[in-house]
Amino acid sequence: MSAEEITLTAGDAEVTVQPGNGGRVGGVRVGGLELLRQGERFGCFPMVPWCGRIRDGRFRNGAAVHQMPLNAPPHAIHGTTRDGAWKVARRSADEAVLTYDLVEPWPWPGRVTQIVALTADSLTLTMGVEAHDSSFPAQIGWHPWFNRNLGDRDVQVAFEPAWQEERGDDHLPTGNRIEPKPGPWDDCFGMPGGVDVTLTWPGQLELKVTSGEEWAVVYDEQEAAVCVEPQTGPPNGLNTLPRLVTPLEPLEATTTWSWTRL
Structure with missing residues (x-):
């Protein structure tokens, strides 16, 4: 099938999917309101087979050390x-x-599947990573720019x-868990009952980001967007x-964004 941009619709919601641009959701419009920052590197992209930074781009699988390209020197970031x-x-x-x-530089063959499902008041993203022959460590996540x-x-x-997660000078968790601090953030938080974050644009829209996973990075250090x-x-x-x-x-992992007009 063609990898050109796909438009999904349900009620007054419209979502664009960009298979050729990293499998990202390029836009989410609700009643004409665009929720995602526009641009080739924005929207919402899948982070797989890892999320955030890997220290020095290196990780182990058993005794073997593997090196990923340092696309955020001195670290590797956001998967391939x-x-x-x-x-x-x-x-x-x-x-x-x-x-x-999955292809090089990732060392093992495997397949990622992502399902983008729209209803009139929600968007659900589901992702799975399969190993073909050899086992390997992996992570799944999503990076929306609201x-x-x-x-x-x-x-x-x-x-x-x-x-x-306490953040070190290298932007990676130190391994210490601390009391949540006020923003601005480029930080990872633990929610054992599942991710549950509410974004409210006063007078416009309320959006809830939920997931059965217990980790979320919140990033709000840019003027134009919040992640x-x-x-x-x-x-790491x-x-x-x-x-x-x-x-x-x-x-496998899933996240749902559900919204209500205000």
């Missing part, structure tokens, strides 16, 4: 699939299924994490909290 072209497995008016076959402003007032971000990133582990998690994908056991 956001720079590739995904294939369209199937599509309908309100759903698209994309696949991406517009900071949809009118004349900035978005308000509300969440109640159980802890914040709420559900993921299956913390930054391939080293500190590896989740093994085996030929019998894929890694």
